[in-house]
Amino acid sequence: MFLNSLMRRNPDFVLAAMNLHRENKIPANSYVIDLDAVERNALLFGAKAKQLGLSVFAMTKQVGRHSGFCQAVMRAGIQRSVAVDMACAVACDRAGLKTGHLGHLVQVPRAEADFAASRLTPDFWTVFNSEKGLEAAIASKGAGREQKLLTRIQAEGDCFYSGHEGGFPARDIIAVADMIDELDGANFAGITTFPALLFDSATCSVKPTPNFSTLSAAAEKLAATGRRNIEVNAPGTTSSIVLPMLADAGATQCEPGNGLHGTTPLHAVKELPEDPAVLYLTEVSHSHGGTAYCFGGGLYIDPVFPAYQVRALVSPEATVETGFLRDVEIPDYSAIDYYGKIDATGTNRPSVGDTVIFGFRGQAFVTRSHVVGISGVAGGDPRITSIENANGVQVEWTAACSAR
Numbered sequence: 001m002f003l004n005s006l007m008r009r010n011p012d013f014v015l016a017a018m019n020l021h022r023e024n025k026i027p028a029n030s031y032v033i034d035l036d037a038v039e040r041n042a043l044l045f046g047a048k049a050k051q052l053g054l055s056v057f058a059m060t061k062q063v064g065r066h067s068g069f070c071q072a073v074m075r076a077g078i079q080r081s082v083a084v085d086m087a088c089a090v091a092c093d094r095a096g097l098k099t100g101h102l103g104h105l106v107q108v109p110r111a112e113a114d115f116a117a118s119r120l121t122p123d124f125w126t127v128f129n130s131e132k133g134l135e136a137a138i139a140s141k142g143a144g145r146e147q148k149l150l151t152r153i154q155a156e157g158d159c160f161y162s163g164h165e166g167g168f169p170a171r172d173i174i175a176v177a178d179m180i181d182e183l184d185g186a187n188f189a190g191i192t193t194f195p196a197l198l199f200d201s202a203t204c205s206v207k208p209t210p211n212f213s214t215l216s217a218a219a220e221k222l223a224a225t226g227r228r229n230i231e232v233n234a235p236g237t238t239s240s241i242v243l244p245m246l247a248d249a250g251a252t253q254c255e256p257g258n259g260l261h262g263t264t265p266l267h268a269v270k271e272l273p274e275d276p277a278v279l280y281l282t283e284v285s286h287s288h289g290g291t292a293y294c295f296g297g298g299l300y301i302d303p304v305f306p307a308y309q310v311r312a313l314v315s316p317e318a319t320v321e322t323g324f325l326r327d328v329e330i331p332d333y334s335a336i337d338y339y340g341k342i343d344a345t346g347t348n349r350p351s352v353g354d355t356v357i358f359g360f361r362g363q364a365f366v367t368r369s370h371v372v373g374i375s376g377v378a379g380g381d382p383r384i385t386s387i388e389n390a391n392g393v394q395v396e397w398t399a400a401c402s403a404r
Helices: 003-009 011-022 035-052 067-075 086-095 110-120 130-142 170-181 210-224 240-248 265-269 398-402
Strands: 030-034 080-083 098-102 124-127 147-154 186-192 197-200 205-208 231-233 278-288 291-295 310-315 325-329 339-343 355-358 370-375 383-388
Touching: 003 011, 003 310, 003 355, 011 030, 011 278, 011 355, 011 370, 030 035, 035 067, 035 240, 035 370, 067 086, 067 370, 067 383, 080 086, 086 098, 086 110, 098 110, 110 130, 124 130, 124 186, 124 231, 130 147, 130 170, 130 186, 147 170, 147 210, 147 231, 170 186, 170 210, 186 210, 197 240, 205 240, 205 265, 210 231, 278 339, 291 310, 310 339
Parallel strands: 030 370, 080 098, 098 124, 124 147, 147 186, 186 231
Antiparallel strands: 030 278, 197 205, 278 291, 278 355, 291 339, 310 325, 310 355, 325 339, 370 383
16 A cells, blocks of 8 residues: 555665665565654654644554664654553663653553553553552552553543453543542543544545544543643544644644654555655565465554555565566465465566565564664665564574674
C-alpha cells in the first residue's frame, strides 16, 4: 500500500537499502528505517504540536523499539515515549527515550508495578480500574513518588478493536477522579481512550470516533466541578495534519507512531508532510511451480485497510523502476509466514537471491524480524547504525560476524 509512495518520495532510501543488501550488510527479513527521514518527520511534527500546545509522546512499537529510531526522535526534540507495554518502556528507556505514558494500551502487570514506579518513573500512568489504580499508587509511594494517573474511560457506543476493551464508565468520571485523588501515592491527572481518531476509507479522511465525544463530555464534567489542567490523551491515526483537529477538540496529548515514519492510513492516499521512512526487505529463496518464494518472518501487514493486492519490488540490482514490481501473496494470519509467494511470470522474472522490497504498514514488535537503522541517506553516504531484534536489542547477525 505504501510502496509507490516510497519509490516516488524516498527513492534514495530504497536504493540504499537494496545496495546494502546486495553487499551482504542487511539480512533478509528486515524492517529498515531511514533515520534521517524520521528525524525530519519528528521535527515538523514536534513544531506543529508545540504551536498547538500539545505534548508529544513517541510510539515505537511499529519499528521494533529500535534504539536509533528512539535517538532520532530525541534529536528532533521529542523526549518522551508512549509505551504500549512494559517491554516497550524498557527498550525505549534503555535507548534514552524516557517514559512519558505507560499502561495504555496494555496495563502494567501487578508484579512489575514496583519496577515501573521506581525505575521507569512515567510522567503519566493509565489505569483501567480501581485495582490497577491502587497498585500504581502503592508502588509509587514505595518509590517516594506521587504518580499522575490517567483513567481510561468508556461509554456505550464507543468503539474498540477486539481485545482492547476496558475502562471506567465515563458516567462515573467525577467519582473516579475523587477516588484516584484519595489514593496515597497517586493523583488524578486526566482521561484517555483508544482509538480517538480513525481512518475512514469511504471519504479517505481521518474522523473522530464516538470515543472522542466521550472524552470531551467527561472533560466538561470535570471542569464543571472546578478541576483545572485536565490532561486529555487522544491517540490514534496521528499525523501532523490531524493535530489541529485534536487541539480543537480539547486534546492535550498526542502519540505519533506511524506518523513519524509516514505510514498512517492517510499517508497511503494523500501527500502528507511526513516522508515514508520504513520498508521491509527480504530476498528470493527458491522457486516452485512458476512461483518465486521470498523469506518471511515480518510479513505482518497491519489490517487497517480492506484486502488489497500486495506488491513488491524484486530485482538483482538496486532500482526503483516500476517494471520490477510484482504481485505477491502473503500467508493468511492463521499461518506462519515462512515465505511470501511472488508472481514469477512475464519479464524480469525473479531469481534466487534477488532483493525484495515491500512497503506496508507493519508492526515489527510482533514479528521475528531484524530491524535495521540507516543513517546518511540524505547526504548520499548511507550506512547501517545497528541491527536489532524486534525488541530493540542489538544482535550479532551471523553474516556480519563471519565477515569480521
